[in-house]
Structure formats: structure tokens, C-alpha cells
Amino acid sequence: MESGHRLVQIISETLSESVDFTDALALTVRKVCEMTGWGFGEVWVPNSDESGLSLRYCSLCGADRMDECRLHEPNKGLTLLLPGTGLPGRVWALKRVEWVRDVSVDGDVFLRAPAALEAGLRSCVGMPVVSDGRVLAVMVFFMPNAGALGESYVNMLTDVSDQVGAMLGRRLAEVRRREVMRRYEELVNNISVGVYRSLPSPDNKLVEANRAVVDIFEAGSRGEMLAHSLMELCRDTARCMELEAELMSQGHVKGAELDFVTLKGKPLRISITAVKKEDSDGNVYFDGIMEDVSEKRLLEEQFRHAQKLEAVGRLAGGMAHDFNNILTAVIGYANLVKMKCGGNETVSSFARHILTLSDSATALTQGLLAFSRKRPLSLQPVDMNDLVGNAGKMLARLIGEDIEVRINRAEGELMVMADNAQMEQVLMNLATNARDAMPKGGRLTITTSAVDIDREFVSSHGYGTHGAFAQIVFEDTGTGMDKDTCEHIFEPFFTTKEVGKGTGLGLAMVYGTIKQHDGYINVYSEPGSGTTFRIYLPLVAAAKLSTAAMDEPDESCRGTETILLAEDQPDVREITRRLLEEFGYIVIEAANGEEALARFREKSEAIDLLMLDMKMPKKGGSETYEEIKNIRGDTKVIFMSGYSEEIMHSKDKDKKVFDFISKPVSPVKMLRKVREVLDR
Ligand code: ADP
Ligand code: MG
Numbered sequence: 001m002e003s004g005h006r007l008v009q010i011i012s013e014t015l016s017e018s019v020d021f022t023d024a025l026a027l028t029v030r031k032v033c034e035m036t037g038w039g040f041g042e043v044w045v046p047n048s049d050e051s052g053l054s055l056r057y058c059s060l061c062g063a064d065r066m067d068e069c070r071l072h073e074p075n076k077g078l079t080l081l082l083p084g085t086g087l088p089g090r091v092w093a094l095k096r097v098e099w100v101r102d103v104s105v106d107g108d109v110f111l112r113a114p115a116a117l118e119a120g121l122r123s124c125v126g127m128p129v130v131s132d133g134r135v136l137a138v139m140v141f142f143m144p145n146a147g148a149l150g151e152s153y154v155n156m157l158t159d160v161s162d163q164v165g166a167m168l169g170r171r172l173a174e175v176r177r178r179e180v181m182r183r184y185e186e187l188v189n190n191i192s193v194g195v196y197r198s199l200p201s202p203d204n205k206l207v208e209a210n211r212a213v214v215d216i217f218e219a220g221s222r223g224e225m226l227a228h229s230l231m232e233l234c235r236d237t238a239r240c241m242e243l244e245a246e247l248m249s250q251g252h253v254k255g256a257e258l259d260f261v262t263l264k265g266k267p268l269r270i271s272i273t274a275v276k277k278e279d280s281d282g283n284v285y286f287d288g289i290m291e292d293v294s295e296k297r298l299l300e301e302q303f304r305h306a307q308k309l310e311a312v313g314r315l316a317g318g319m320a321h322d323f324n325n326i327l328t329a330v331i332g333y334a335n336l337v338k339m340k341c342g343g344n345e346t347v348s349s350f351a352r353h354i355l356t357l358s359d360s361a362t363a364l365t366q367g368l369l370a371f372s373r374k375r376p377l378s379l380q381p382v383d384m385n386d387l388v389g390n391a392g393k394m395l396a397r398l399i400g401e402d403i404e405v406r407i408n409r410a411e412g413e414l415m416v417m418a419d420n421a422q423m424e425q426v427l428m429n430l431a432t433n434a435r436d437a438m439p440k441g442g443r444l445t446i447t448t449s450a451v452d453i454d455r456e457f458v459s460s461h462g463y464g465t466h467g468a469f470a471q472i473v474f475e476d477t478g479t480g481m482d483k484d485t486c487e488h489i490f491e492p493f494f495t496t497k498e499v500g501k502g503t504g505l506g507l508a509m510v511y512g513t514i515k516q517h518d519g520y521i522n523v524y525s526e527p528g529s530g531t532t533f534r535i536y537l538p539l540v541a542a543a544k545l546s547t548a549a550m551d552e553p554d555e556s557c558r559g560t561e562t563i564l565l566a567e568d569q570p571d572v573r574e575i576t577r578r579l580l581e582e583f584g585y586i587v588i589e590a591a592n593g594e595e596a597l598a599r600f601r602e603k604s605e606a607i608d609l610l611m612l613d614m615k616m617p618k619k620g621g622s623e624t625y626e627e628i629k630n631i632r633g634d635t636k637v638i639f640m641s642g643y644s645e646e647i648m649h650s651k652d653k654d655k656k657v658f659d660f661i662s663k664p665v666s667p668v669k670m671l672r673k674v675r676e677v678l679d680r
Contacts, residue, residue, distance in 0.1 A: 007035050007156070008163045021172060025129070025137050026057040028164055032141060033059055039121050041141040044081065044088040053081040053088050053138065088138045091126035095135055097158050098126045102145075120144055127161045131169025194270075194290035196230075200244060204229040207285070216270070216292045218262040228263065235259040235267070243272070247286055251276045257293065269294045295459060302463055309490060313512065316492055317372025320365040325569050327365060328663050331358045332575030335667050339582065367505035370422070371492050371512035376641065376662035377419040381540060384414040384423075384470045388448050391424055395431040395444070402441030403434075410449040414470040416537040422513050429506040430474045430533055436497065437478025437531060447473040450539060463520060467538060474533040481525040489523065557671035561608035561678055562586040566596035566624065567640065568616040572663070576611070579667050580674070593619020600628050607635070609678055611661075614641040636677050 014027045022043070029041035043057040081089045091098050101123050103113040116124070121142040129137040139161070188195050194213035199205045206213075209225045217233065219225035234240040236259055243256050252275045260268045274288025334354040341347040369375040388407060396405045427446075434444045451471045458464040481489070488494045490511040495502035514521045518538055525531035563585050567573035570591075577587045588603065590596035593616050600607060610628065612621035619627075621639050628635055639660040659677050661670055 313372035320368035329571035371508035399435035434476035442477035593624035
């Protein structure tokens, strides 16, 4: 008994040093052998599915070389035993210590008798290691004979095996518990949503937070995160309290969105789903998950905004297009009246009035067309540095003396494909607004640079395509705007200025023009701290073109050539014909593409130039031209359109740049274009 007690003590000391379960059993077996002087011992462990016992350790040959052991080697198959078979199987099934005093007599139950006898071992004892009624393992010890050791060992071993079982059971449970903990911890920390536990007011403490929470709030560590509370990081305390009240009364909240700020001060929008819990002492706490939805919301907002502007643009564009045709005719007739008034000063002044008013009307429709991206573009390589530099002087004059204009230009060239005049207008519109925002003076800074739009830019702005862009930053020190105003400034007719002062078309034009140039524009402003517009235009590798200055109208516009004019709008056709005839040309009219084709067939040799409207019933301009080209390949053509994309599309087809006139066109511009094409 006494030695049994010692044995248990030694074993328990040994166990506290061992690392794993099999290790612990192997140590136990060695200690028992040492104490008793028995030959050797084995450890058998049930398989996880309890289908049999596997030999895990043999004190004679260690754990790794059992196949070479002289006891096991001839019986390889016996390293696995079925329940009830052999001594280990029997001990497993009966869950008690079993002796085999003489293996030669009990040979039927002890399958390895011949091998044991050969090794000089006549007796053996099997001992289960039981915990919670389950056999964790079976230890088997072999000895030359049992006689001398006596029955007392049975009791001692029973005692030892009980204690070892209890110890190992505890140990195993602890190992399993830790393993489960580790797995859950890993799971919780690996998922990308934030998982947290917090206490209700007034504590408001964050008591648990996974990796994602730490990352979302840009904390350096979990410890740093837990030093803060969600309430303290929320930018809307009232809403936060409201949610807490809801959690307390309803027991849960789902997908509630709140504005937070990270530990580094970055604003965030977070969606929270949480439940109220109570521990056995009645303490309430909240368990929840959180997701950073800032980017998602930003993209949605951008998308909604773009969609709204798109819809308004379609409406405005359609109206402006029709209005343009009417205006073209009005301008044409007024010009004719002016020419034909035969020196009647009154009539002439009426005509001039009509023309002045028409100019305003044209500006208005141009504004709408620009916003709806329907203004024809004459794209050419433009150095934004040049453009900003040249515009600078003009802007300084425009905005007055008490506003300082500073221009910081990037080194080198910033070539973009742009419509020079329209870009100038963009700068003018922005400068005019800046002036209006600085009634008491201030500073306007225009900075150009080359930037790369990369993945980071796209994700933080919610738009953009990767590549190199020219950036023009327009910064004023004016009144600034609140968030609500910022959201609407690009809409046509949105103005905060008094009647007669603002049209609300300035930024709408800017927006449409920049979009039409495949660029981006954004605004940043806060009341009282000025406004910053940023424009991005795709950079191109191209050489500069010299921009021909627009000269004054003169008699060089005259000609005697024959022009085939196809235009479906009778008013526009009429006025165009009259103008051309006025300047000496012979005009053949057609009301649509098919008619134009027929007229051309009749007189193909006489026709020097085609003027084709892009959009006509029956046959459009480009289609008509294709067919005419088949009749006479070298026929010259000018396309006319109020819509830029019609021209763009036809241009894309064979990559050839066509001449076009955009409606409404001033008579001088049209006549010059006609001459230019005819003289080529
Ligand atoms: P308008 O100048 O005719 O009012 P815009 O489209 O040019 O129309 O501008 C729309 C509105 O945007 C302005 O009425 C003003 O409220 C605001 N805004 C534009 N630029 C600025 C600026 N630089 N500073 C402050 N507010 C501005
Ligand atoms: Mg304006």
C-alpha cells in the first residue's frame, strides 16, 4: 500500500512535467517498471472511433521502433487489437486490472504467449486508465513470473490506475479546453467583421474586441482599443444613447449605422448588430458585430449623385438640342435682316437687339449642352500648364484687385486632349465663383501637377480609372459651403445667389465639360474655410499644336461652288441655304439622307461639297456620306450637328477626323469652315 502511495506521488510529479497524453502514459509505464522491477510495459490506446486498441508505447523499444522490437516484430499485425481480444482488449472491455499469471496456461486469452515465453516473460498484468467511466488507455506490464510479487500488487495497481486516470482525465480536459479556446480565438480573430463585447452606461467599457475591431479603429493593439469606449468614439452621442436604449428595451439592434472616428481621427461609418446579454449575477452586457461600411456608403452616394446628374442632363440636353435648332434659325434671319435692311437704322437696331438676345440664349443653351455633355468638342493636345498660365492673367483681370491670384505650375508639360476654349471657360467659371465667394478679397491659388490615380485613390474617392492624370487644384479663401450646398452645386440652375446674379449653370457646365473630357472633378469645402476644387484630366503623350486665332469675318468667306445641303429641319435648312447663297454659293437642298443621295446621283460632277446633318430621318449623315463615297470617293464633306457624340461615333468608325459644324453656328464660323474645306 505504502509503495502504491509513493508510486502515485512519483507519477503525479512526473505527469506535471510531461507535454502530452502519450508522453505522460509512457512516463508512467517507465516509473512503474522502475519501482516494481518488472520486465517491461506497454501502452495501448483506444482509437478515436473506439473500434480497436493501438499500441502506442513499449518501454523496451520506445515509441518509434516498435516494429523492430523483438516482442512485437514477429507479430506485426498485433499492434491493433479489437475490443475483448487479448489481455489489453479484455482490460479495455472490463475496465479493471487483470492478471495473467502464466501465459503458457492462459494462452487462449493471451495471444502473444509464444513471443512472451520466448522472451522469458511468463506473467503479465493489464491495468486500465479510466476517467469519467471511459478507458483512456490500457497499460500492460510483463514480468518473468508473478508469484513473488503477490496479490497485494493488484490492489496497489488498482489504486494507481484510478489516480492516474483521474489525473490524466483532468489533463486531457484541460488540453481539450485550451484547444477549443485556441480554435475559437483564431476563428474570431480571422474574420473580417469586428466582434466585440461592451458594457452599458455608465461604464460604457469595451471589454472584448477582436483583431478586426482593432483594425477598424486604427488602434495599435487590443489593449489600446480596450482603453476606449464605443460611446466615446461615436460622433453622434445622442444616436448612440438611443441605440443603447433600444438594446436595453428590445434586446437587440440590427444593422444600425453610426458615424465614428478612429483613434487616429479618421471618420468612419459603421454598421452594428448587437444583442443584450445577462450573466448569472444579473450583470448586463452587449455582444455585437461591426462592419466598416464607409466605403460602401461613399460609393453608393457617388453613384446616386452621378445618376441624378445623368438624368437631369438627359432632360436638359434634349431640350437644349431642340431649342438650338430654333435659335439657329432666329440668328440666321436676324443676320439677314441686318444685311438687307438697306440702311434703315431702326430695322438694323431691332436686328442687333435680336442678335444680342440670341447671344444670351445661345450662352444658356450652351451651358445646358455642356452640362449634358452634348456640346461638340474640338479636341487637340493642350498643355494644361500653358492653359492655366495664359488664363491666369485674364482671371486676375476678371476677379479684381483685392483678390490675389497665385499660380503654381508643375515642372514640364501636362498634355491632355482638350477643347481649349471649353477648358478656358471651366477656369473662368471657377474663378467667377471664387470671386463671388470672396467679396472682401482673399486669395485664389491654382496649382497644376501630374498625379497617378491608383487603387487607393479609387477606393477613397469612389471613382476613377487607374492611370496618369493632370491635376488642377483651384483653391479659394472665400466663404466656403456647407455639406448640403456641396451636394447640389453641380446641378443646373442650383444657385445660392440672388436673382439676376447667378444662373446656377456655371458649375453644371464645368461638370459636364470635365466629364466629357473623361476627367473627374470634386469639391471640398467647409463654411468659413474656403473651397477647393480638384480637376483630373487624363494625360496623353502628344505634341502641342499651335492654336489658330479666330479672326474677324470678311469677304474672304465668299465662293461660287455648288453645295449639297441635307438638313431635315426646314428652318435650319432654309437659313443655311440663304446664308450660303448670300455669299455666292449655289445650294442644292435635300430634306433627308435619301433625298441627298438622289440629288447627288443627278449632278454628282457639279457638286463640290456636301453639308450633311448627322441626325436625319430615313438616312443619317454618316450613312449618306458612306454611300456617296462609293459613287465618288473624293467628295468633300462637312457634318453638322448639335450633338457631339454623333460626330464622335462616326469618327470612331474609321479613325478619320471629319470636319463638322456644331449648331447653332455663327454664320461667319460656318462660312469660314466651308471655305477651309473647299480650299484644301
Ligand atoms: P452660380 O454661380 O450662378 O450661382 P454655379 O453653378 O457657378 O452657379 O455655382 C452654384 C453654387 O455653388 C453657387 O451659387 C454657390 O453657392 C456655390 N459655389 C460655387 N463655387 C463656390 C465657391 N468657390 N465658394 C463658395 N461657394 C461656391
Ligand atoms: Mg457661377
